[in-house]
Amino acid sequence: MFELTKSQKEIQKAARDFAKGEFDKEIAYELELKGEFPRKIWKKAADLGFLGIHYPESFSGGGMGILENVLITETFCRSDSSIGSALALATSGSECILRFASDGLKTGFLPRLAEGDILSAIALTETRRGADFRFIQTTAEKRGENWVINGTKQYVDNGGNPDTGLYIVLCRTALDDSPPETGLSLFLVESDRTGLASRPMGRKLGNNLTATSTLTLNNVEVPESNLIGGPGAGYDLLRRYFDESRILAAARALGNAFGSFDRMLEYVKGRVQFGKKIAEFQVSQHKIADMATKIELARLITYKAAWTFDQGKPDSSLSSMAKLTAARTAMEVGAQTIQLFGGYGYMTEYEVERYYRDAKVIELQEGIKDVQKDTIASHIIGKIR
Numbered sequence: 257m258f259e260l261t262k263s264q265k266e267i268q269k270a271a272r273d274f275a276k277g278e279f280d281k282e283i284a285y286e287l288e289l290k291g292e293f294p295r296k297i298w299k300k301a302a303d304l305g306f307l308g309i310h311y312p313e314s315f316s317g318g319g320m321g322i323l324e325n326v327l328i329t330e331t332f333c334r335s336d337s338s339i340g341s342a343l344a345l346a347t348s349g350s351e352c353i354l355r356f357a358s359d360g361l362k363t364g365f366l367p368r369l370a371e372g373d374i375l376s377a378i379a380l381t382e383t384r385r386g387a388d389f390r391f392i393q394t395t396a397e398k399r400g401e402n403w404v405i406n407g408t409k410q411y412v413d414n415g416g417n418p419d420t421g422l423y424i425v426l427c428r429t430a431l432d433d434s435p436p437e438t439g440l441s442l443f444l445v446e447s448d449r450t451g452l453a454s455r456p457m458g459r460k461l462g463n464n465l466t467a468t469s470t471l472t473l474n475n476v477e478v479p480e481s482n483l484i485g486g487p488g489a490g491y492d493l494l495r496r497y498f499d500e501s502r503i504l505a506a507a508r509a510l511g512n513a514f515g516s517f518d519r520m521l522e523y524v525k526g527r528v529q530f531g532k533k534i535a536e537f538q539v540s541q542h543k544i545a546d547m548a549t550k551i552e553l554a555r556l557i558t559y560k561a562a563w564t565f566d567q568g569k570p571d572s573s574l575s576s577m578a579k580l581t582a583a584r585t586a587m588e589v590g591a592q593t594i595q596l597f598g599g600y601g602y603m604t605e606y607e608v609e610r611y612y613r614d615a616k617v618i619e620l621q622e623g624i625k626d627v628q629k630d631t632i633a634s635h636i637i638g639k640i641r
């Protein structure tokens with residue numbers, strides 16, 4: 257897979273044209289100051305079919321693959337890291353519905369997500385359980401026909417946004433000593449359920465166009481039909497969800513790295529120091545060569561992971577490699593870009609400081625770096641007797 261198809265190139269171009277017309281650094285700056293979601297742009301992106309492109313057409317999606325989603329996400333984040341990320345996270349966790357939920361839940365929620373009617377969120381992390389979510393403490397107890405959920409989640413992207421229509425919540429359903437493999441379950445919780453409350457977690461380093469909140473669930477009742485994939489299936493489903501969500505996180509990082517690089521390249525070709533353009537110093541050229549090489553590697557592995565997933569052969573190790581590589585690349589390219597800009601790179605006006613801040617969270621979300629390495633290593637080494 258070394259060349260995109262004609263249709264994939266057209267999607268890339270459409271995403272580029274849309275971003276060129278709608279994304280604007282002044283808008284991003286204002287939204288970041290106010291910590292506001294790019295609502296108008298989100299609505300327009302949905303109208304043009306950029307959201308849920310990997311959902312079937314019967315659910316208002318584009319009927320395409322995760323690779324097409326990667327191309328859109330990468331292009332949007334390249335054009336503006338904060339707006340692009342906010343749009344990518346607009347359907348956060350929705351792959352749990354797409355891949356594992358009943359037809360009723362798919363019909364009820366996927367079209368609304370694709371059409372920009374609601375946002376979604378995924379709530380896994382807790383105060384005492386972050387990277388290690390196997391022993392989470394939020395519980396769901398069966399009472400009569402319903403499940404009753406109690407617990408607190410934190411770092412929930414889109415949490416508390418008035419447009420958020422649903423949360424995918426990881427709960428413990430086996431209240432004995434059952435292992436995570438059989439004791440966890442995933443629920444879809446509508447945001448208007450009684451007992452659900454959210455509050456903002458405070459100021460953040462980056463990704464400031466997406467709200468990040470604490471979510472409390474106090475005797476929240478949901479019907480049996482909101483259980484995704486059956487009781488005790490949560491651990492396995494999440495593992496499979498990460499195969500896909502980590503590729504999308506890699507796409508955000510890839511776009512972010514490209515965005516920093518583009519801005520850096522334009523700048524170093526114009527700025528003169530010691531009688532030369534900065535791009536004329538051999539040391540700058542070698543830095544540029546290293547950055548371009550890293551981005552190309554990140555691009556190849558991200559596309560390969562997406563393409564492999566679309567062939568019906570999800571590969572946890574490849575997804576983790578893609579996210580690990582792309583997130584690291586975004587951090588390294590971002591830091592080097594600021595260095596080549598000099599002092600201007602540190603200033604808000606030139607955007608690259610925002611790209612750098614937006615990049616860091618990708619090393620934390622969808623599993624920290626150490627978890628990606630654990631996944632890759634266990635795949636390679638297998639069981640040790």
Ligand SMILES: Cc1cc2nc3c(=O)[nH]c(=O)nc-3n(C[C@H](O)[C@H](O)[C@H](O)COP(=O)(O)OP(=O)(O)OC[C@H]3O[C@@H](n4cnc5c(N)ncnc54)[C@H](O)[C@@H]3O)c2cc1C
Binds near residue numbers: 388460623
């Ligand atoms: C802005 C933002 C948005 C987020 N959005 C969401 C969201 O929408 N939904 C959601 O559920 N979560 C979300 N998260 C949470 C994110 O997934 C967690 O922060 C991440 O899983 C790490 O968990 P933790 O913060 O509790 O850190 P911890 O688990 O306490 O880990 C802290 C550090 O300890 C070390 N460490 C931990 N475990 C290991 C290990 N096995 N091996 C080696 N070292 C280890 C690592 O250095 C690690 O970085 C978000 C986080 C942020 C900051």
